[in-house]
Amino acid sequence: MAELEWEGLVAAEAAGQRLDQFLAEPLGSRARAARLIAAGLVSVDGRELAKRHSVRAGERVVVARETPGPAAASGPQPAQFEVVWEDEWLIVVDKPAGVVVHPARGHMTGTLVQALADRASGGEDPQRPGIVHRLDRDTSGLLVVAKSDAVHRRLKAMLADRSLRREYLTLVEGTPPARSGTIEAPIGRDRHDRLKHSVDSDAPRAAVTHFELVEVLAHAALLRVRLETGRTHQIRVHLQAIGHPVIGDSIYGGPMRFGLKRQFLHAERLAFTHPATGAPVDVRAPLPGDLTAALAAARAALL
Known part of the structure; x- marks a missing residue:
């Protein structure tokens, strides 16, 4: 039985x-x-x-109760991640590069959602239980995941009213002309390449990205970036649009420098008011090893 x-x-x-x-x-x-x-x-x-x-x-x-099928033991291994915050209402995870957030064409198994199957819940999409926002496969860092419909709704509302703060660290080609700035340029699927997103689109949607200069390096700059909206590939598209593509971004023109094998983009900070308790939540994730090594190589290039 x-x-x-x-x-x-x-x-x-x-x-x-x-x-x-x-x-x-x-x-x-x-x-x-x-x-x-x-x-x-x-x-x-x-x-x-x-x-x-x-x-x-x-x-x-x-x-x-759900039980794993007989093939589960020999199937794809669960996605790896680190829990940086968890309570009965939500979980914040540090996703490593290479992990896909939810099932999609070409990535139906081994996703973060499947690894969180017993802990995440909420939302209308059965393929994305608990998922409030996402990160690209080769972007590392923080994601908040809900454990119920009610918490999912509240976190989604925070995204909509821009009270859920998302900050990234990125290494870009060249140095922006200002120490801080805002990129406000609508984004949609590229007119000429359907696999890319672009400011040159037939169906653009409003997108706003803020940046601050953290460190100037040899032909590169370390930026702290804050998302106001959350369009697909938004940071990568916006930084390419102003002539400073993310280093290591093979899709949007960033060169593979400093030993990188993926884009230098890391979701370093999440800050929001807890949707159930009202307490402030402010968590950070340090740069992973590959990005730390790349940053050290970029600093050494100054010598």
């Missing part, structure tokens, strides 16, 4: 709700409920029904 995840009766006040909506609270999110229903792990009065089923008062709903 399968181990139970949850079992209960439909109360009169819940009658008429969709099955996935009814299960959203006990299972942590509507997306997770929909996934378990689709997997055949939910029964209503002994029958497997679609997620759109309208529950009726007195129906008994039973949810079986």
Whole structure:
């Protein structure tokens, strides 16, 4: 007999709700409920029904616990990550370069989402439970992940009202003409290369990036960058647009210098008001080894 995840009766006040909506609270999110229903792990009065089923008062709903398939042990290894903050409401992880955040074409396994399957929840997309924002595969650093629908909604609202602060460190080609600045240029899919994003787009969306000069190096500069919006590849596209591409960025023109094998871009700081407790959360992740070595090489080039 399968181990139970949850079992209960439909109360009169819940009658008429969709099955996935009814299960959203006990299972942590509507997306997770929909996934378990689709997997055949939910029964209503002994029958497997679609997620759109309208529950009726007195129906008994039973949810079986998920178990890994027999191929799990020999399948792809879980994504590696470091937890830098965790409580009952959310988790902040330090994602290494090379890890994909959620399943996508060409990367259906070994993702961060799958590694967090028992801890993350919330949101409408069953492929991205708990994911509030993302990082490119070859960008390292901090991500906040929700553990429930309610926390996911609040963190998404913070992104929308720009109260969730995201800061990056990046090494760029050349030196910007000002010690600080704001790049305000809409971004969308490039008109000529559908695999890239660009300020030259038929469907641009507003994008704002702030930067500060941290250190001037030999034909390079270390910048602290703050995102106001979060478009795909935003930092990389904006810095290319002003003539200072991220070093190591093979897609947007940054040269492979200082021993780098990927773009020098690291999500170094996250700061926000905790959506459940109201306490300030301010976490940082040090540069990983490959970027630390590249920065040392860039400094040595001054000698």
